[in-house]
Amino acid sequence: MADQPWPAGTLVRVPLGRRVVTGVVWGPGAEGEGCLPREQLKPITEALPDLPPLPAHWLQLVRFAAQYYQRALGEMAMMVLPPELRQIDAVQWGRRFKRLNKVLNPPPPKPPSKRRAAQAAAEAVPAADADHASEPAPVSAPASASGPLPGSADTAALAATPEQAQALAALLDDTVQPPPTSLLWGSTGSGKTEVYLQHAQAVLATGRQVLMMVPEINLTPQLEARVAERFAGRRIVSLHSGLTPAQRLQHWVMAHLGEADIVLGTRLAVFTPLPRLGLIVVDEEHDPSYKQQDGARYSARDLAVYRGHLEKVPVVLGSATPSLESWFNAQPVGQGGTGRYRLLPMPSRVGQGRMPKVRLIDMGTLPKPAPGEEAPALARPLLEAVAERIERGEQSLILLNRRGYAPVLHCTDCGWKSGCPHCSAWRVFHKADRTLRCHHCGFAERVPRACPDCGNQDIAPVGRGTERLEEQLAEALPGARVGRIDADVTRHKGALEEKLASVHAGEVDVLVGTQMVAKGHDFRRITLVAAANPDAALFASDFRAAERQFALLLQAAGRAGRDAAVAGHSEMWVQTWHPTHPLYDALRRYDFEAFAQAQLKERQAAGLPPYSHLAMLRAEAKTQGAAQTFLDQAAAAMEAAAAQLNDQGGGLLLYPAVPTAVQRVANVERAQMLIEAQQRPALLKLLQQATPAWLALAQQNRPNGLIRWAVDVDPLAI
Numbered sequence: 001m002a003d004q005p006w007p008a009g010t011l012v013r014v015p016l017g018r019r020v021v022t023g024v025v026w027g028p029g030a031e032g033e034g035c036l037p038r039e040q041l042k043p044i045t046e047a048l049p050d051l052p053p054l055p056a057h058w059l060q061l062v063r064f065a066a067q068y069y070q071r072a073l074g075e076m077a078m079m080v081l082p083p084e085l086r087q088i089d090a091v092q093w094g095r096r097f098k099r100l101n102k103v104l105n106p107p108p109p110k111p112p113s114k115r116r117a118a119q120a121a122a123e124a125v126p127a128a129d130a131d132h133a134s135e136p137a138p139v140s141a142p143a144s145a146s147g148p149l150p151g152s153a154d155t156a157a158l159a160a161t162p163e164q165a166q167a168l169a170a171l172l173d174d175t176v177q178p179p180p181t182s183l184l185w186g187s188t189g190s191g192k193t194e195v196y197l198q199h200a201q202a203v204l205a206t207g208r209q210v211l212m213m214v215p216e217i218n219l220t221p222q223l224e225a226r227v228a229e230r231f232a233g234r235r236i237v238s239l240h241s242g243l244t245p246a247q248r249l250q251h252w253v254m255a256h257l258g259e260a261d262i263v264l265g266t267r268l269a270v271f272t273p274l275p276r277l278g279l280i281v282v283d284e285e286h287d288p289s290y291k292q293q294d295g296a297r298y299s300a301r302d303l304a305v306y307r308g309h310l311e312k313v314p315v316v317l318g319s320a321t322p323s324l325e326s327w328f329n330a331q332p333v334g335q336g337g338t339g340r341y342r343l344l345p346m347p348s349r350v351g352q353g354r355m356p357k358v359r360l361i362d363m364g365t366l367p368k369p370a371p372g373e374e375a376p377a378l379a380r381p382l383l384e385a386v387a388e389r390i391e392r393g394e395q396s397l398i399l400l401n402r403r404g405y406a407p408v409l410h411c412t413d414c415g416w417k418s419g420c421p422h423c424s425a426w427r428v429f430h431k432a433d434r435t436l437r438c439h440h441c442g443f444a445e446r447v448p449r450a451c452p453d454c455g456n457q458d459i460a461p462v463g464r465g466t467e468r469l470e471e472q473l474a475e476a477l478p479g480a481r482v483g484r485i486d487a488d489v490t491r492h493k494g495a496l497e498e499k500l501a502s503v504h505a506g507e508v509d510v511l512v513g514t515q516m517v518a519k520g521h522d523f524r525r526i527t528l529v530a531a532a533n534p535d536a537a538l539f540a541s542d543f544r545a546a547e548r549q550f551a552l553l554l555q556a557a558g559r560a561g562r563d564a565a566v567a568g569h570s571e572m573w574v575q576t577w578h579p580t581h582p583l584y585d586a587l588r589r590y591d592f593e594a595f596a597q598a599q600l601k602e603r604q605a606a607g608l609p610p611y612s613h614l615a616m617l618r619a620e621a622k623t624q625g626a627a628q629t630f631l632d633q634a635a636a637a638m639e640a641a642a643a644q645l646n647d648q649g650g651g652l653l654l655y656p657a658v659p660t661a662v663q664r665v666a667n668v669e670r671a672q673m674l675i676e677a678q679q680r681p682a683l684l685k686l687l688q689q690a691t692p693a694w695l696a697l698a699q700q701n702r703p704n705g706l707i708r709w710a711v712d713v714d715p716l717a718i
């Protein structure tokens with residue numbers, strides 16, 4: 001539609017069948033190429049008034065993401081817009097906008113009338129009904145009540161340590177153009193957040209906006225508090241999936257209008273339109289949560305780097321244990337890397353804080369439990385070390401990455417095990433509500449009194465989850481206050497905050513937790529961290545398992561000794577059957593560099609990322625045969641194209657289709673096929689060329705039981 005009156009990026013309402021839906025004007029469509037003839041096009045109903053068009057950069061980012069992750073452009077664009085925006089019409093939008101304007105530009109203060117006070121009160125209440133209730137205020141209440149204040153209201157930064165100063169000098173040096181992507185490689189507790197804040201302060205002072213990303217929602221409140229405290233006069237908004245639809249829309253609009261100075265969010269925030277963008281921070285850049293695991297499987301970290309290039313703004317990736325991809329990119333070309341990122345190391349902890357001393361317990365040397373008895377959860381010396389902490393009024397953190405009471409129940413007579421009838425997985429015993437629950441499909445039943453197969457009364461838990469560990473520790477440490485934080489006890493809104501607060505307040509002596517507690521928290525009284533059972537990852541089939549485990553253990557260790565007063569005697573204990581494993585050796589010396597080099601060497605030898613590029617084609621079907629048949633046909637359909645690309649040095653390799661690790665979930669069979677390439681462009685070209693054939697094959701295979709298929713570019717787990 002060459003004569004369309006609306007510029008590209010305008011949000012419009014268009015008729016689609018009998019409905020009217022929201023769309024984005026993308027530009028004139030080329031006739032032919034799958035577009036309808038002009039005569040058949042319906043006119044746009046209306047544009048959403050007062051909403052500036054989405055910027056060209058935003059369109060380009062979405063276009064790139066769609067192409068790279070092999071999704072339809074429209075799907076990608078709609079997926080990254082606030083859900084609420086896709087539904088409302090111009091009239092509803094007009095009402096929203098008016099209310100938002102009142103928040104942004106409050107009338108000059110008058111003596112408060114009764115009505116006004118009531119209205120202000122109403123505005124502070126979170127919207128229950130999306131369209132009719134008042135909008136909630138954005139997170140930085142002071143700013144929203146008084147309009148933007150000059151940057152002078154920022155509270156003073158801490159005096160930077162020499163390492164922080166050095167990193168900041170590099171980050172603030174704007175003679176390096178275009179602004180590079182930096183990898184801030186700082187130990188846990190080295191003050192990375194302080195560096196982000198001071199960098200942000202400099203960027204805000206030039207009138208630009210800052211986008212800060214964290215991997216998980218439960219880390220946003222902490223960062224939010226620190227940012228709000230530092231930038232009391234600024235408008236700060238958060239963006240994550242925990243907001244109400246109305247909140248999310250409001251925060252998004254404030255960012256888009258340039259009214260919000262700082263956007264804090266999870267991966268979805270990478271798509272926030274920001275007209276004055278000046279800095280992108282990706283905290284804990286190695287975290288797997290940055291990769292979306294369904295639909296459009298994008299990596300927010302990688303898109304952040306792309307966006308930085310696109311908009312010529314600096315990107316800071318921060319981590320104590322960078323992903324091997326980022327590490328590789330931060331090594332100079334001469335030293336086996338790509339030199340694409342700038343490495344900014346901060347090896348020391350702030351002040352007198354020290355990393356805890358690592359102690360490996362060789363489980364093989366412990367006395368064997370009597371026949372029929374179970375080994376205790378914690379070896380004697382570790383238990384004694386915990387008891388010592390309790391006596392001194394210090395806290396311990398016991399990490400066990402498995403929730404529930406026991407991963408499986410077992411009949412000692414006939415050998416029955418608590419399998420899930422719908423999945424190829426065991427059902428986990430949860431003692432609190434006496435259920436057997438499948439962690440894959442959610443299927444739950446009351447735990448049987450006797451073996452369902454043979455009637456034996458004696459069915460026993462096998463193995464140990466956090467719930468059981470908590471119980472056993474309470475028994476082994478009489479009088480100790482044992483607490484637990486995992487997904488089960490933090491299901492309700494606010495529960496996690498409550499639990500964390502009680503740990504900070506010293507109301508817990510021993511905290512049992514999953515990886516949830518290992519990340520990010522600034523615990524001040526923990527002097528002992530123990531990994532109860534970390535060996536499984538050493539032998540996992542996934543090539544990234546070791547990398548993830550190392551990061552987790554190092555993060556966990558980083559929760560101890562954060563306070564100088566207790567740092568001297570802080571310890572990280574590891575219960576292992578493989579004390580000489582190189583992973584633990586590197587951990588003992590906190591030598592990420594050595595670990596990374598060793599891992600990269602292995603990856604290079606095996607031709608794995610970052611030395612190659614992967615895509616995974618996944619299929620779900622009623623039978624394993626149907627899933628694999630589709631994948632086999634999909635492979636056959638791209639063989640010619642692959643051969644052609646290989647003639648040009650693409651280095652493409654198609655692996656046979658195999659069942660996934662958990663083959664059946666909710667009665668659906670799953671299979672996958674790996675595509676490997678030496679050259680990334682060849683991989684993308686191949687996927688693009690193959691897609692039409694795959695779409696057709698999928699149609700053909702539906703009657704045979706194919707349910708879904710999808711491509712995952714740069715898959716995290718294989």
Ligand SMILES: Nc1ncnc2c1ncn2[C@@H]1O[C@H](COP(=O)(O)OP(=O)(O)OP(=O)(O)O)[C@@H](O)[C@H]1O
Nearest residue numbers: 158159160161187188189190191192193194350520
């Ligand atoms: N320059 C400084 N002077 C004094 N204290 C500082 C300084 N920088 C940071 N701190 C304090 O040190 C502690 C750790 O800092 P921060 O949380 O920024 O580290 P981090 O590297 O982000 O840690 P982690 O990776 O564990 O999240 C905080 O309590 C922070 O207030």
Ligand SMILES: [Zn+2]
Nearest residue numbers: 420423438441
């Ligand atoms: Zn199941």
